[in-house]
Amino acid sequence: MIVLEHVSKRYALGGETLTVLADISFTVEEGEFVALLGPSGSGKSTLMHILGCLDMPTEGRYCLSGVDVTKEAPRRLAHIRNQKIGFVFQNFHLLPRISALQNVELPMIYAHLSRAARRARAEELLELVGLSNRLRHLPTELSGGQKQRVAIARALANHPQLLLADEPTGALDSETSREIMELFRELNQTGVTVLVITHDANVAAYAARQIRLIDGRVVGEEELRGRS
Template sequence: MDRVVEIIRVENVKKIYRMGDNEVKALDGVSLVVEEGEFLIVMGPSGSGKTTLLHLMGCLDKPTEGEIYIAATAVSKLNDSQLAKIRNKMIGFVFQQFNLLPRLTALENVELPMIYAGVPKAVRRKKAKELLELVGLGDRLHHRPTQLSGGQMQRVAIARALANDPMVLLADEPTGNLDSKSGEEILKIFSELNERGQTIVIVTHDPEVAKHGDRIVRMRDGKIVSEEVNVHA
């Protein structure tokens, strides 16, 4: 029997935001495990806490209570420099707004995380080219974001997220700004990456996106309300 490897463990996490005299409980006692090779979908309406959970799993924020473990390392014990290292080396992010730098070409955008990681120029240039070919953009290497469609920009963002061989890809509404055809193409890329062994977590409110995952966790009012295994046709 294969040994289960935990990539992320969330233990009884609460996240409270203080706004003046008011407290907003974005997460209220959430526990969750993301296993190696899994394609997890976190679903919920706006305000359910799903994006807050993704940000905590991605070390973009820290919980008010509870603990998050990334590769068995307790996040709350880490300083900002250590957190930045985890974000750069272990986690790949894909956002709804793409977050590409407009002055850089597709190739240069994909190279960025490798620059921060100290990868030599020749090595990172070769790898960025390979990653863009992997997502079907081998003929768009020197195009800037303004010269690309929304679907193409998201492909660049996925290639960039893969630059440092992350343990997990975290995607926040990755098809939210795309038409349905482009969205399907992006989800196909995620599915193919997962088939190659990439661990993926996608946050969405879209049932069409949820069809692509192995497991669906549903959230409401800062809590996980249900969990189901997705049986693919």
């Protein structure tokens, strides 16, 4: 499903070359729940941007369900983000001026779904994340945990093959974090591939497999329990 082969990312800073990711290779199978664990500065975010088709590796190949995305044009990449990837961000990144329902509808607007189909799917998803009574609320009227639930519902809108979560609990208290991670686990059990990027070992503990990243290198993989 995800195949990274010798992926490197380097930036030219003045005369020096800064290596953020060095020779990273790993595979994530469909239906897995994987955590990318690493301290800040380990290159997690850069890796997440590459996995999310927002950035391109300097070297190496990245195949997403058989497609080498490093060879795709920007227009195709937008389509891949829309259809195959669902993002969940640390700071939720909901549009502040539109309701929870409209936020969930956004990816489906770019997928050219009809108004009625969007509305039905958005209501279904918000119900799935337990927010059926908050459809018309603006993000400012929601708690942190509720906002993250809306963001997760939005990420699932177009039936993505990969749910990509970047520090999804970074802005939440421990109780809410637990609830959100439970939600990810439930979603994974229904067949969604989940990749969580975190520095928090407690968060990573929800995953079935951990990939540890330090200074832009994979330093270890650990199978925590059988694949669910």
